Amino acid sequence: IYTCHTPVPAGHDYFDEELLGKYLGHIPGRLGISWHDFISLGRENPESNEKFSMSVFALNTCQEANGVSLLHGRVSQEMFAPVWKGFFPEELHVGYVTNGVHLPTWASAEWQELYTKHFGKDFLKKQTEEATWAKIQQLPNETIWETHQAIKLRLVEHIRSFYGEKWLHNSGDPETTVSILEGINPNALLIGFGRRFATYKRAHLLFTDLERLERIVNNPKYPVQFLFTGKAHPADGGGQGLIKHILEISRLPQFLGKIIFLENYDMRLASKLIAGVDIWMNTPTRPLEASGTSGEKAEMNGVLNLSVLDGWWYEGYRKGAGWALTDKRTFADQSLQDKLDATTIYDLLEKEIVPLYFQRDGKPYSDGWVQTMKNSMNFIAPHYTMRRMMDDYYERFYTKLAERSARLHADSNRIARELTEWKRSTAEAWDSMQVVSVECSESAAYISNERHTGDEETVRLVLDKGALTSDLEVELVDAREDAQGRLRFVAKTALTLVERNGSREVYELRFKQARPGHYKRALRILPSHPELPHRMDFALVRWVALQ
The missing domain is CATH 3.40.50.2000 (Glycogen Phosphorylase B;)
Known part of the structure; x- marks a missing residue:
């Protein structure tokens, strides 16, 4: 778990790649990865020449992350959103435990x-x-x-x-x-x-x-x-x-x-x-x-x-x-x-x-x-003592981490090895997946982004998964612009797998509109595995526009 203690930029360390190599150049070899893979773990944009961020590195190498108050948890979600670009800040797994005193x-x-x-x-x-x-x-x-x-x-x-x-x-x-x-x-x-x-x-x-x-x-x-x-x-x-x-x-x-x-x-x-x-x-x-x-x-x-x-x-x-x-x-x-x-x-x-x-x-x-x-x-x-704080850490994070660690390491790390192999094969095949077609009823509403209560809508997505064998999650995501013009997450609704024929899969969602107003909508596709602790743990995302 990475506990972030400040939203102030000066509290987050960044280092030049040359300086990092001087002191940590031997680490990738011990981990069995390349220097590029190692340095990428500390960059919001892995293929860039950004400085190495200790906070980004912590986020990419820890299962959980948290701020130290409810409000700071929300601020941290905004601050760390660029690390997981396929998700809105409100969706991130970054939680919080409010500090307490002894x-x-x-x-x-x-x-x-x-x-x-x-x-x-x-x-x-x-x-x-x-x-x-x-x-x-x-x-x-x-x-x-x-x-x-x-x-x-x-x-x-x-x-x-x-x-x-x-x-x-x-x-x-x-x-x-x-x-x-x-x-x-x-x-x-x-x-x-x-x-x-x-x-x-x-x-x-x-x-x-x-x-x-x-x-x-x-x-x-x-x-x-x-x-x-x-x-x-x-x-x-x-x-x-x-x-x-x-x-x-x-x-x-x-x-x-x-x-x-x-x-x-x-x-x-x-x-x-x-x-x-x-x-x-x-x-x-x-x-x-x-x-x-x-x-x-x-x-x-x-x-x-x-x-x-x-x-x-x-x-x-x-x-x-x-x-x-x-x-x-x-x-x-x-x-x-x-x-x-x-x-x-x-x-x-x-x-x-x-x-x-x-x-x-x-x-x-x-x-x-x-x-x-x-x-x-x-x-x-009573709500701001160290005792309450520790109770929260155990309930929200420590117990969950301990239980998952024991499960992953059991039987000579069997689940950990299987999950690693699944991630490797899924990442290699991800780009072979192709969108065959997207069909939407009420197309005029989708073009104008205007929703009316009671409208009956259907969304149908046809995929050719190519070499990809992973199960998928497909969902309809609603977002709305805030006063600053930023897109804010509103809701997501899962599509159902209704047909499978070889590498071709069909997903469908039929529903009545219950939330009127102006929204932007798109489909999001993610790989699915029962042993992922959360979606950001393997943040492969494909967005599909609705037309």
Whole structure:
């Protein structure tokens, strides 16, 4: 199985053939294949001079493939469609398993103690069940709040102690530094943002309208503070520029102590930050966030998410358990989309998030806020643990792979050898197959691509298979153009083998049209074998136009 972790081009390695030959030139001989056959496994177009793609090679040498969230699975189908040109992206075997996080690692000690006490000592065995987490709803709001505040206070103390001396040492103005350290307020709404500073993660989004941001963070009645942290790849100048930009803004007088950047981002800081803030913010460029796990880690600690509906949050968001920016793009121009998303964030903060957090009604906490925390833990957290992720991998992929591997290797690899020989003979004879005739009723409808409900239609295909002995699948495929003019798969219907005479075969389909509208239609022919795990495993395809 090949698990793809990113749709970002920089995450997929390509190598020149000369460089590949220097290090892997001996491999084809060991495999019993030619250098051309080997290098072709890493090219979308095997007869071209394309660079060798590690991802394409993985797709061509693995039975299964998956993305790391539902949305990323769909994006991966689009991204990998050129590898299997006879199929639409929607048909590909590329699946998904949404990432999860290891709860015992990322849930703070205080929360784990609470979970064990109130959910039961066998809580970890039942961590993927909503019914287990539903017990959080019965706990007093005060208990939830005090647990969170204890962790939040520890984060504040860590920042003061760990960064205080360093900031004082590097600062030309100790008085300002002391003011910042003392100004970190455990009673403020703390919003965290921590990740690798790749440009698509849009760490700059919050700073699109500095005047509006200034009003939010300098409201004396409702204090709000932002904690940023992260690192950029040494070769990523854009990411490094974002960090520099945030640091410069954090040093402006109006943002001193309100926008704080924490250096030396590592697992130790991450564990404190994701558990100690009130909100975890994520603002990726849709749909480039394959999954993202920092928000899932926050979930395990009752921290609420404010994120674009991308990656795991596309599936995870529940109304009343966090906040979301739509997954839909309004503007093709990314700069305009950034401004719109920034405005949405400001609106959410001013109109929903900040008022809810400070709606105390004479208490030290907001009942509405704590209820949102409970909803988040009850309805979201159980679905994003490592345990659930592993269950999915076993159910969707690992068990299937193990069973097929055992079957192929049984009896001295008998089935594997038979399948290999079938593929070889089928590939050699494939081009000898000829289309004798295609007959369609309602020919006017086929020419105009217009379908009417209730129309009775017949499609008849006559083939001369020549030297080809393989069984075939013949199907009528409907497709429709989307707004960008790309053909999108709609449906397929199998034709039935109704006559066989030597190498000549006749396939037929009679049906009543049940789906009105404008479609493009064609026939597709594929070789068939019961031991193929899926169609892309042997992607010989012949398309036949309907006239």
